[in-house]
Amino acid sequence: MSTVFQINQFNSTYWRNAKGTWRDTNAIGTWKDYWLEHSDMKFPLMCSVIGCANRAVYGAHVTQSEDVFDKDAMYIAPLCRYCNNPMSMLYFNLAVGTRLVSVK
Incomplete structure (x- = not known):
């Protein structure tokens, strides 16, 4: 079962792109579809x-x-094409309001 949580305040926790996931699949479709199904939100524009x-x-x-x-x-x-690339940046912060859905 997926866990959902939201970043409610800025913190100094750094995130990074996971690696080796480009072949991973889920029962819903794309990983964007998976996020939409479990987050109960519209996909953000930014x-x-x-x-x-x-x-x-x-x-x-x-x-x-x-x-x-x-x-x-x-x-x-939800990330853009540039930020969804492990080679583009090593670490990054996620914006307040970002909703994350666990893969499990």
């Missing part, structure tokens, strides 16, 4: 990464774990 003004297009796998392959610590967050 990327969830603080400082990014791009349009959110993906349900992206993110983690706080140092082990970027740890499936037990992965969440889905």
Whole structure:
């Protein structure tokens, strides 16, 4: 069962892109569909990464774990194409109001 939580205040917790997830599937469809199904929200227009003004297009796998392959610590967050790339940035903060859905 998926756990949903929302970032309600700015904190210094850093997130990063999970790795090795591009082949992962779910029973609902895309990971954006998965986020929509479990978050009970409309998909946001803007990327969830603080400082990014791009349009959110993906349900992206993110983690706080140092082990970027740890499936037990992965969440889905709305990100843009640039921010949904492990090579584009190492760490980032997520904006207040971001709703995260656990992969499990």
